Amino acid sequence: MGTPGSEFDDEVLRAAAEFTDAPLLAALSLALGDPSLLRDDLRPDLTIPIDPMAGWTPDMLAAAQQLAFDALRRWRDAGCPSPPVVPVGQLRPVIEYTVGGPVPDDYLPLLYEELGGEGDDPRAPRFRAGDLAPDRRMRVAVVGAGMSGLVAAHRLAQAGVEHVVIEKNDDVGGTWLENSYPGCRVDVSNHFYSYSFAQKADWPNYFSPRDVLLDYFRRCSEEFGILPNIRFGTEVVAATWDEESATWDVELRTASGSEHLKVEAVVFAVGQLNRPHLPEIEGIDSFAGPSFHSARWDHDVDLAGKRVAVIGNGASGAQFIPIVAEQAAALAVFQRTPNWLLPAPDYQAPIPEGKLWLFRHVPSYNQWYRFWLFYRTADALLPAAEVMDGWDDPGSVSPANALARAYMQAHLEEQFADRPDLLEKVLPAYPPFAKRMVFDNGSWAGALKRPNVELVTDPIVRITPTGVETSAGHFDADVIVYATGFLASHFLEPVRITGRAGADLHETWKGDARAYLGITIPGFPNLFCLYGPNTNIVVNGSIIYFSECAVRYMLGCLELLLRDGYDALDVRKSVHDAYNEDVDAANRQRVWGAVDVHSWYKNALGRVSQNWPFTLQEYWRRTVTPDPDEYELLHATRRPAG
Numbered sequence: 164m165g166t167p168g169s170e171f172d173d174e175v176l177r178a179a180a181e182f183t184d185a186p187l188l189a190a191l192s193l194a195l196g197d198p199s200l201l202r203d204d205l206r207p208d209l210t211i212p213i214d215p216m217a218g219w220t221p222d223m224l225a226a227a228q229q230l231a232f233d234a235l236r237r238w239r240d241a242g243c244p245s246p247p248v249v250p251v252g253q254l255r256p257v258i259e260y261t262v263g264g265p266v267p268d269d270y271l272p273l274l275y276e277e278l279g280g281e282g283d284d285p286r287a288p289r290f291r292a293g294d295l296a297p298d299r300r301m302r303v304a305v306v307g308a309g310m311s312g313l314v315a316a317h318r319l320a321q322a323g324v325e326h327v328v329i330e331k332n333d334d335v336g337g338t339w340l341e342n343s344y345p346g347c348r349v350d351v352s353n354h355f356y357s358y359s360f361a362q363k364a365d366w367p368n369y370f371s372p373r374d375v376l377l378d379y380f381r382r383c384s385e386e387f388g389i390l391p392n393i394r395f396g397t398e399v400v401a402a403t404w405d406e407e408s409a410t411w412d413v414e415l416r417t418a419s420g421s422e423h424l425k426v427e428a429v430v431f432a433v434g435q436l437n438r439p440h441l442p443e444i445e446g447i448d449s450f451a452g453p454s455f456h457s458a459r460w461d462h463d464v465d466l467a468g469k470r471v472a473v474i475g476n477g478a479s480g481a482q483f484i485p486i487v488a489e490q491a492a493a494l495a496v497f498q499r500t501p502n503w504l505l506p507a508p509d510y511q512a513p514i515p516e517g518k519l520w521l522f523r524h525v526p527s528y529n530q531w532y533r534f535w536l537f538y539r540t541a542d543a544l545l546p547a548a549e550v551m552d553g554w555d556d557p558g559s560v561s562p563a564n565a566l567a568r569a570y571m572q573a574h575l576e577e578q579f580a581d582r583p584d585l586l587e588k589v590l591p592a593y594p595p596f597a598k599r600m601v602f603d604n605g606s607w608a609g610a611l612k613r614p615n616v617e618l619v620t621d622p623i624v625r626i627t628p629t630g631v632e633t634s635a636g637h638f639d640a641d642v643i644v645y646a647t648g649f650l651a652s653h654f655l656e657p658v659r660i661t662g663r664a665g666a667d668l669h670e671t672w673k674g675d676a677r678a679y680l681g682i683t684i685p686g687f688p689n690l691f692c693l694y695g696p697n698t699n700i701v702v703n704g705s706i707i708y709f710s711e712c713a714v715r716y717m718l719g720c721l722e723l724l725l726r727d728g729y730d731a732l733d734v735r736k737s738v739h740d741a742y743n744e745d746v747d748a749a750n751r752q753r754v755w756g757a758v759d760v761h762s763w764y765k766n767a768l769g770r771v772s773q774n775w776p777f778t779l780q781e782y783w784r785r786t787v788t789p790d791p792d793e794y795e796l797l798h799a800t801r802r803p804a805g
């Protein structure tokens with residue numbers, strides 16, 4: 164056996180250096196202990212919204228590639244050393260190089276945590292229930308075994324809290340189990356759309372397809388020993404708070420009937436996008452052929468040679484329409500609002516060998532790459548979604564937003580240069596980021612330009628037994644596919660939830676769901692939501708990040724109860740209301756709240772009930788530890804039996 168790294172010849176290193184980016188220079192500077200790699204003239208500029216080169220010109224890129232190649236050779240020739248463990252406090256210059264400028268002090272703890280700087284799993288609970296309160300019973304029911312329920316179960320197990328996960332499906336994965344439509348994939352890069360405590364160096368794609376994600380969540384549930392605690396094929400239909408015993412009575416529907424569980428706390432991890440939405444169109448039940456929603460894809464229906472109507476063109480539609488277009492004899496796409504397309508040439512591409520090599524071999528590159536994505540695609544993008552007072556342009560809300568618009572408009576104009584008739588239909592009038600963007604590698608234009616495809620923008624009047632009728636005429640169809648999204652603002656439905664003094668949650672909400680930090684609701688003690696109201700993001704970021712933060716907060720609440728000897732906590736209404744006012748005011752200053760365009764972010768009352776309007780850092784800051792003063796702390800008057 165030769166020295167470590169001797170098998171990596173210059174050709175391998177040269178091919179890998181082609182994929183140089185700022186995080187690679189950061190990782191190499193640490194591996195070699197050489198800060199000179201963090202050259203000022205090669206600082207990225209993350210203030211330019213959605214610039215794939217992060218401000219690097221071709222000359223800068225070439226210089227960075229040469230620098231990385233030389234560094235890789237040095238690293239190999241030194242026997243591929245791992246970087247010494249650097250105290251997180253000393254990482255600041257490396258962080259500031261990677262993000263292209265100074266980072267506020269209050270941001271650093273989060274960035275260290277994202278880098279795994281304070282230990283391999285810095286978000287893990289730091290307590291054990293048995294140590295805090297050896298004689299106390301604390302049982303938790305987690306509803307849902309999607310991404311959020313799994314992280315909750317994992318953390319509860321780490322804290323030694325007795326729990327059970329109730330899942331209506333027969334498998335884990337939630338979104339990634341139910342959405343099996345062709346082309347389904349994540350549109351947040353996988354190094355970020357993955358658990359912070361379960362990173363992978365070998366994602367096959369930058370944006371993995373559904374099967375890869377489902378496999379990831381299955382493997383995580385096996386690896387973390389979650390499966391034995393899940394009751395599959397069981398649905399929670401009701402939960403009722405018992406004031407005296409400070410417990411929840413959870414009613415389950417199982418294959419063999421109804422059952423009740425008594426627990427001290429309930430965690431609803433039921434997702435925002437779990438109940439398909441079918442539009443209220445006259446005659447929807449009259450269609451004689453097969454019809455289905457994208458999240459209930461009927462794989463028994465062969466679309467080859469059929470006349471297919473697709474209603475809706477949002478994130479799911481944009482993924483499967485290009486594939487269906489290749490199979491169908493004729494495809495009519497019914498569009499209500501066009502999408503902004505975010506150019507993403509690598510959207511469906513496998514990660515090239517050179518880049519994979521870097522992930523597999525260069526120490527800490529994986530973490531720095533994830534960290535870079537976290538910073539540049541999330542908080543660095545938020546300013547482009549903020550409304551600038553006095554900015555007078557119907558197509559944008561600020562100079563940064565106008566810049567993003569110009570970039571994406573140029574992409575659309577280029578894609579549809581030969582089809583001005585289509586360009587007119589696909590160019591959004593509304594500002595970018597008012598709706599979620601669709602990632603595009605050219606397949607959308609490719610599909611719409613096919614001779615067998617028609618993009619229909621006339622309003623639908625009704626569904627008939629033989630197809631779809633619009634104000635302009637009738638489209639004959641053999642199959643109708645609804646890409647019409649989910650009942651996103653119907654949080655926690657259809658579960659009947661009864662809290663203190665017999666209050667019904669859905670009557671309390673009246674269709675306008677709110678929660679403190681998206682997690683706790685006044686009058687409903689020891690009930691926690693994950694991916695709850697106002698914890699969705701638009702410009703970017705990953706829901707996994709939110710769920711990890713919310714789970715840590717939930718564990719913090721349980722810790723507080725166990726440590727201080729209380730049985731329940733109920734968020735103060737004044738705290739909840741003041742928080743929601745802040746969120747609403749901020750959402751009105753974000754393009755998705757300020758602009759009048761139809762989106763799933765607003766509920767039936769027109770309030771943005773889905774989205775988080777602040778930075779990711781702000782959510783982290785607010786959820787690190789619960790503040791006991793924000794809660795009414797309660798004692799049971801009668802201890803539950805058993």
Ligand SMILES: Cc1cc2nc3c(=O)[nH]c(=O)nc-3n(C[C@H](O)[C@H](O)[C@H](O)COP(=O)(O)OP(=O)(O)OC[C@H]3O[C@@H](n4cnc5c(N)ncnc54)[C@H](O)[C@@H]3O)c2cc1C
Nearest residue numbers: 307309310311331337338349350351398399433434705706
């Ligand atoms: C097509 C699609 C693409 C997406 N792409 C992205 C993306 O690129 N990036 C991103 O960040 N997010 C994306 N999302 C959002 C996605 O939903 C979240 O990222 C994440 O999967 C949510 O996980 P969850 O566990 O909170 O909810 P879900 O995955 O929806 O899981 C909820 C679980 O709860 C179960 N459940 C619900 N009600 C009950 C009940 N009463 N009793 C028992 N079980 C119940 C469900 O069966 C399900 O298993 C996408 C969503 C969709 C639909």
